[in-house]
Amino acid sequence: MNADIPLLIDKAYVAGQWRDAERHFAVTDPATGETLANIPDLDAEDARQAVAAAETAWRDWRRKTAKERASLLRAWFDLIMANQDALARLMTREQGKPLAESRGEVAYGASFVEFYAEQAKRMAGETLPGHGADKRLLVLREPVGVVAAITPWNFPLAMITRKCAPALAAGCTVVIKPAEATPLTALAMAQLAEEAGIPAGVINVVTAARPAEIGEVLTTDPRVRKVSFTGSTAVGKQLLAQCAGTVKKTSMELGGNAPFIVFDDADLDAAVEGAVASKFRNSGQTCVCTNRLLVQSGVYDAFLDKLATRVAELQVGNGLEEGVSQGPLINEAAVDKVREHIADALDKGGRLICGGQPHELGGTFFQPTVIGEVDERMRVATEETFGPLAPVFRFDTEEDAIAMANATEFGLAAYFYANDYRRIWRVMEALEYGMVAVNEGLLSTELAPFGGVKESGLGREGSHHGLDEYTELKYVCVGGL
Ligand code: NAD
Numbered sequence: 001m002n003a004d005i006p007l008l009i010d011k012a013y014v015a016g017q018w019r020d021a022e023r024h025f026a027v028t029d030p031a032t033g034e035t036l037a038n039i040p041d042l043d044a045e046d047a048r049q050a051v052a053a054a055e056t057a058w059r060d061w062r063r064k065t066a067k068e069r070a071s072l073l074r075a076w077f078d079l080i081m082a083n084q085d086a087l088a089r090l091m092t093r094e095q096g097k098p099l100a101e102s103r104g105e106v107a108y109g110a111s112f113v114e115f116y117a118e119q120a121k122r123m124a125g126e127t128l129p130g131h132g133a134d135k136r137l138l139v140l141r142e143p144v145g146v147v148a149a150i151t152p153w154n155f156p157l158a159m160i161t162r163k164c165a166p167a168l169a170a171g172c173t174v175v176i177k178p179a180e181a182t183p184l185t186a187l188a189m190a191q192l193a194e195e196a197g198i199p200a201g202v203i204n205v206v207t208a209a210r211p212a213e214i215g216e217v218l219t220t221d222p223r224v225r226k227v228s229f230t231g232s233t234a235v236g237k238q239l240l241a242q243c244a245g246t247v248k249k250t251s252m253e254l255g256g257n258a259p260f261i262v263f264d265d266a267d268l269d270a271a272v273e274g275a276v277a278s279k280f281r282n283s284g285q286t287c288v289c290t291n292r293l294l295v296q297s298g299v300y301d302a303f304l305d306k307l308a309t310r311v312a313e314l315q316v317g318n319g320l321e322e323g324v325s326q327g328p329l330i331n332e333a334a335v336d337k338v339r340e341h342i343a344d345a346l347d348k349g350g351r352l353i354c355g356g357q358p359h360e361l362g363g364t365f366f367q368p369t370v371i372g373e374v375d376e377r378m379r380v381a382t383e384e385t386f387g388p389l390a391p392v393f394r395f396d397t398e399e400d401a402i403a404m405a406n407a408t409e410f411g412l413a414a415y416f417y418a419n420d421y422r423r424i425w426r427v428m429e430a431l432e433y434g435m436v437a438v439n440e441g442l443l444s445t446e447l448a449p450f451g452g453v454k455e456s457g458l459g460r461e462g463s464h465h466g467l468d469e470y471t472e473l474k475y476v477c478v479g480g481l
Contacts (some may be wrong), residue, residue: 002036006086007188010037012207016055016200025209027184030096030328030364033320035110038227039183041209047217050204054146054173055223057201062143062171066120073117075092075196080110087188092319094184095156096327097282109158111446112165120169137475143171144249145225148218152231153330156182160189162461163228172472175204177214181330183207219243233455250471251459254385256412259405260290262300266417272306275439278415280368283326284388288413291384293392294401300394304372308353314368316359328364329387329461335364338387345371345378345391402430412452
């Protein structure tokens with residue numbers, strides 16, 4: 001274990017105990033290839049014990065007053081923010097994103113803990129008019145029970161708090177299965193939760209190199225009442241099918257294929273800034289990253305020129321270094337996908353504007369890339385690239401843009417830039433997406449419901465809607481009055 005990294009802990013966390021295992025797996029720094037730690041590779045029996053611990057802890061946790069739960073969440077929030085730098089450094093080491101983005105993610109992730117600490121006190125039921133003079137009808141809002149949270153590597157902290165904060169606020173307990181590439185941030189968060197006084201068993205972290213074995217337990221054990229997953233659509237579908245056997249509640253935050261539409265009447269400079277933020281953040285590895293740029297014919301060439309100039313300014317390097325705007329990709333498979341999408345687009349007539357190659361730094365660093373004259377025959381039209389490739393499509397009319405934008409089985413985030421207010425309303429309503437950003441390249445906030453339609457998922461995270469995902473309604477009919 002690299003002892004110089006603050007908050008690095010190399011044990012899993014089950015029932016309030018730091019747990020080792022016979023087998024281990026290496027967590028590496030994608031910028032250098034250095035092994036940061038060897039982490040316990042837990043098995044199905046460990047996962048069952050984590051579920052048992054969460055179920056035991058649930059009995060007391062749900063009986064705490066909302067204010068007691070809120071105070072503990074608030075203490076966790078304070079500790080996360082007090083350790084913002086250390087958490088950010090740890091995250092950049094295991095995930096690769098630039099330090100400024102990691103700091104941003106810590107603050108963003110913490111904001112869910114703060115928000116749901118407040119929201120815990122507002123979990124209200126209702127009374128309804130009775131269907132007889134001697135009857136009174138109540139609706140109680142209750143925690144669902146043990147929650148399994150399965151999270152991806154691209155946001156090692158925020159994807160955990162988006163699930164755990166509302167779950168804990170509602171009175172649920174959780175078993176977290178972090179991505180095998182980024183368990184260190186998850187374990188650091190558990191360490192801070194313990195320090196904040198969150199009782200043993202309320203949060204458990206099951207680290208594993210073989211996710212299917214753990215996933216099998218979490219999706220079939222009847223004690224788990226809810227599975228909240230963020231990751232790829234393929235794995236999400238498999239988990240949904242597994243959850244059917246015990247009819248679990250599920251939230252699925254899956255893949256996207258975000259269109260970013262630039263209309264003739266848009267402010268082009270603002271659109272370029274929005275496109276760069278939305279496309280190249282986290283090296284293009286976010287589910288709401290722009291996947292397809294759709295630009296109207298009248299401004300196509302001008303937009304492409306401006307975009308190429310701006311993209312050429314992006315600095316690639318180790319995320320720990322000052323001024324770096326794009327870190328390495330997570331692994332070789334991610335690089336392969338970007339290369340395949342570029343080769344396919346160029347093969348079918350795309351025009352390389354800039355980038356297109358692995359970066360001279362080697363490893364998994366890749367040049368920020370722009371390709372023009374992209375069309376719907378190319379793989380980038382239908383598949384999520386998840387890397388620093390901006391493919392620019394051309395369209396003529398508003399109807400064409402909407403048809404192209406909606407021609408996908410995904411429906412997570414969409415972006416468009418325009419100024420005519422009538423167009424803004426028309427397009428906003430016509431886009432088949434869970435989230436739409438108008439004249440804006442970044443849209444995530446704890447204050448708004450985040451989530452997708454179609455094959456991008458089920459359920460919402462953030463805002464007061466996010467709390468509902470972790471509660472059940474119980475209808476009580478009181479008669480004979
Ligand atoms: P992934 O689906 O490979 O893995 C996600 C998590 O699922 C990891 O913890 C992994 O270990 C686990 N997992 C994999 N197979 C499993 C199985 N059989 N049983 C149980 N768990 C299993 O996804 P990824 O590569 O880590 O993340 C990238 C994907 O996540 C992209 O498609 C991206 O769009 C999506 N994503 C979506 C959102 C959102 O909010 N909609 C946010 C971030 C990422």
